[in-house]
Amino acid sequence: MRRYNRRRLLTSGAAAGVLAAAGLPLGASSAQAGGRFVAGLSGASATDTWNSRSHKGHFMMAAGHGAVFDCLTEIAADGSLTGELATDWEASPDATTWVFNLRRGVAFHDGGGFTAADVLASFALHNGGSGSPAEPLLASVIAMTATGPHQVRFELAEGNADFPYLLSDPRLVIYPADRMHRAMTEGIGTGLYRVAHFKPGIRFVGRRVSDHYKDGRAGWFEEIVFVAMHDAQARVQALQSGGVDAIDEIGPDAGRALDPALLVQEVMGNRHLLVAPHPDMEVRSAAHLRSALKFGLDRSSLLRDLAGGHGQPASDSPIGPANQYRVGLPPVLHDPDRATYHLRKAGLDPSALDLGQPHLKSRYSSGRVTEDWMLTSLLGTLPETQTKTHLLRLTAAARSALDPARRRDLYAEIQHSLRDKDSTTIPFFANWIQAHGPRVATPHQIGNVWAMDNARMAERWWSA
Structure with a gap:
């Protein structure tokens, strides 16, 4: 098994090192x-x-x-990962098996002790078919086992070097296994x-x-x-x-x-605006509308009008300023003529790019701390196309890659594809x-x- 450090070292001097070691x-x-x-x-x-x-x-x-x-893990202010109800964790060489050691001596607010059984019961709430927004985060887990009162082992269908980060999701909090309903009614946690x-x-x-x-x-x-x-x-x-x-x-x-x-x-951070055709739109027309959005949206103007200029233009990828493997590609150039061509192919006029139009859906996403987490969330919302199939394959390869250089190359290719294909439109990041x-x-x-x-x-x- 391979041991993963609980947190990344801070690099702002000796005082920072002392405080980080103390947990402050x-x-x-x-x-x-x-x-x-x-x-x-x-x-x-x-x-x-x-x-x-x-x-x-x-x-x-x-x-x-x-x-x-509490969750098993926690994302620190600097973006590193630290243990919360887990003290440390180890992975197999291929990152398909993860073992988490749990904190001892922890009590729920009603006095009951915290054990591995609580982790298993809490995560079972998000099993396939549960409808939980956190369900995709645990979709690759094929087995969860309590290997002791304070140890849990996860078996994954495929390697995931970022798996401990996923367990910091705010929906993956831990409840007492034998009084779950009461805990959800009264708010009984650790x-x-x-x-x-x-x-x-x-x-x-x-x-x-x-x-x-x-x-x-x-x-x-x-x-x-x-x-x-x-x-x-x-x-x-x-x-x-x-x-x-x-x-x-x-x-x-x-x-x-x-x-x-x-x-x-x-x-x-990674908070961004996502703009897409309405899911009920005819497939071919939607593809042309996505291309029109890429070329027709004036990203700098949108950032100024919607976010007061507080942020930065994006290149249609959710991998943002807070991510490790961001490439920093320049956005697609604003080209009204190309946008008009695609709008005509979609049977729409230039006003179709106004974000208030019924055939468009726009929403903010907070983004995620890891590239895989964000891409998995985004790709699940996209229509089935060859581009999506290609992106899913690249994302799976990056997920299981333990070599940082290999991961960097894969995530760079994903970002180029998101910008250059008609998959999605993310015009800016907002602070x-x-x-x-x-x-x-x-x-x-x-x-x-x-x-x-x-x-x-x-x-x-x-x-x-």
Whole structure:
């Protein structure tokens, strides 16, 4: 078996090395326990529950894996991987077998102990046919076995060098096996904060547990409060007035208008806009429309109009600024004449490229920390074409390649294909823009996989 390091070494000097070895985020050496943290967050719903398979917006992501529950692994602010409920892991030479050693002495909020049985039962929630958004992440797992009370072995249908990263997904939180329904109803996890109050779509209050395995490294606040705020302007006003300590998704214009005493965080990650023909569109017409989108969308103008210029143009690949194997290809040149040709072939006029048109679907994706994770998610949404078949084959080869040079070559070929073929249109990457007030202090480095420090601000930030 091959042992994988739990985290990548930090390279910002001796002090960074000391803090990393201690498990502290950079800047947290002066953090003091105590205080109350109130955040105004988007994405809450009256139908929210503690069932992670239904979690979608920032609110439940931050309350779920960012406070009440834990995963086996955790993505640190610098993008490296560290253990959460797993302490370490080993892989076979071909990366088809993975063994995870689990943390001992961990208790759920109701006092029950954490064991391998809880991992197996929690992951079984995402088996084939479950309808869970996390189902594709575990699709290659052909066997899960508890090889001891605190050890789990996974057998994969094909090698996957990034498998430990997948287990950090916010939906793959761990529940107690013998009281799963109660845990999903009441919010019983192993996280730093136990549920004190929860009103779906309105408010969550968590209180710090005592004697936690992350003591001295995270979970500085005594109490955390998340308030659902759907309107961006309402969030800004709440922060300005001191009603909340931090807000997400403030929008590019609001950030410039905030009081200078408030700190705006602009974080570049892999969040991107994806534009595609409506899935009900006739196949040949959809292919021409995809080509028209590539040549007809003015990427710089879209970035300016939709994201206030806060980001960078993209070359139709979801592999972005936070990924290791990004090539950095120049985007397809804006060519209105070629776009018009393809629009005519599709039976459409030039106005067809307006993003509000019913034959187009556009959405933001937060992106993912690994190339394979993002590509697997994207390719599952594309129509069946020769290009998709080619991309799936390349992605599978890169997934199992343990040689970094080989992986780099494969991911470069994938990025060229995504740009040059009629597979998908990703016109730009958009930065995360969020803010906090003077009562809160943060580490020097903020996570960029998801908003609000990878939705873990309740764990990683502290009272100023």
